[in-house]
Amino acid sequence: MGAVTAATIPTTPPAADVAVHVRGVTKDFGSGGTTTRALRGVDLDVPYGELLMLVGPSGCGKTTLVSIIAGTLDPTEGDVVVLGEDLAAMPNGRKVRFRRDNVGFVFQAYNLLPALTAAENAAVPLIIAGWNRRRSVEAAADVLDQLGMGDRLDRLPSELSGGQQQRVAIARSLVHSPRLLICDEPTSALDAENGRITMDLIREVAVQPGRAVIVVTHDARVYSYADRIASMEDGRIEAVVAATRSAAAGAG
Amino acid sequence: MLWIAWKMLVGNRVKYLGIVFGVVFAALLIAQQASIFCGLMSLTINQIRDVEGPGIWGMDKGVQYVDDIKPLADTELFRVKGVPGVEWAVRFYKGIARARLEEGTYEQMILLGLDDATLVGAPRQLFMGSIADLRKPDAVIIDDAGYRRIWPDEPFRIGRTFEMNDRRAVVVGLAKAGRTFTSFPIVYTRYSQAVLFAPPERRVLSFVLAEAAPGVAPEEVCRRIEERTGLQAVTRTQFLWKTIIYYMRKTGIPINFGITVLLGFFVGTAIAGQTFYLFTVENIRQYGALKAMGASNWTILTMVLAQGLQVGLVGYGVGVGLAAVFGWWVRGASRLAFFMPWEVLAITGAAVFVIVLVASLVSIRKVLVVEPAIVFRG
Ligand SMILES: Nc1ncnc2c1ncn2[C@@H]1O[C@H](COP(=O)(O)OP(=O)(O)OP(=O)(O)O)[C@@H](O)[C@H]1O
């Protein structure tokens, strides 16, 4: 993928190979005199098959932007077309189903259910989609196996290390084969070693031809896993550059 | 999803036990107090229930409940007998007598005088002796609980004597009788004998017991008796309710029990609701994550309601079970009246349902408004 700066993207309908198409998005929090403008006109395209990293100082709006792209937050203004669907115009109920069917999440805080085993946690998206318990846990076990967690299927999150918990979270984010994967600070709670393992897995398992991956990160150590890096500052995307992916990182 | 809700709930052992405790507390208190209330109420009507056979009770216009004796002239019996639709009618004496025991001590007793010819109102179950023995001179039958009360720790023995109104009474039988409010011993004797045992009064007839002729409704016969004699006449069932209603109206009993029941209800709701709310708040990020991953509000709603229902069922079972164990335990001691009809179980169930519904609703608002975006915050 070549580097494309935000400034050069024209306001035209999204091309067919674009998974995420964001134009002129603003987001205000609060009401009345105390509004915070978290996003000040964001333009961004993410093609299929790409891992885009979103970087920038704390408070610049990274989480806000991916929340809007994932359909968990409504923009104040602007166009958001994800996987060909116009999220800005989508009613809430459909947005819920859109997320269920198309989006995988990896959160900084893992957000695993403490009472469920690793396999059960990874199965949650399938259960939400209406699969029965046995089939979805079996499918989740397969994914966990691929991530090297096959021997810890019945462990509770409290019995797993942070890196292992994040691997369960990655399994959960991929178990239903979503076409968009959103990862917010997936490595910031992990040490260097586990951060590297996590990014290897995301790179290796999640980056697929029909799928786009957006990773929000502060962590300069993992920049090398990106295809492109979008730098944010104060609610805007300042630049989008092609990453110089090292051979080691790319190989996983 | 419901099994996930279940695992979330049970997995948080401390909160789970807290919520269940609230429900158990309420269910136990409500079921136990309501059962004691029903027990007390049944004590008030046991004297009516023990008189089997006659469907109609005739009495003074002013009588409000079974222990409210306003004696009639003996001639009222014949007036009742003359009312069309009355198949038969007999006298029934009920009063309090003071008995002087062999040891010289005094005891209050409930004295029942049965029609000499028919012995209508005689006890149904005898442990010793026979009803026919009542026809012997000075004969009385006493209930077993009464016997134990006046002669504690002594074996049952026929032939024991005591005095009432300076006349000798000889125990010829031992009967089973429903417990009464006062728990005085109950002494059965012939009417003609009862009049002699009773404190001297000008009028002695307490009730006229009657039966409607076949094909005539008892209510209709009651109406005719009232019309023709100026007495008050009610069916057995009406008299039961009249007595219960009197006690409910004129005593503080329902209020006292009502306060305790309400206390159990509110305290239980507070404990269960509060803990459930804390449980939900503790899990709010998990709910947010489920929502982000595409669980609908409806799904989340059913999860929370299912959790409420689960603690409701467990709490109800344990609470009512404990109440039943309590009842069984005090029954052995026979100190306290305890009666748990299905209505008590139904009322307790309804109260528990309201409690868990309130508890869930408090939490539901919280989970419905939570933004799925919450999960992105670190
Ligand atoms: N729910 C909210 N209500 C009010 N203000 C918010 C809310 N969420 C974010 N903000 C504000 O919007 C701005 C952007 O926040 P955002 O979380 O997107 O930043 P971020 O780039 O993800 O920061 P970090 O690197 O610390 O996670 C911040 O000023 C933040 O305080």
Ligand SMILES: [Mg+2]
């Ligand atoms: Mg953030």
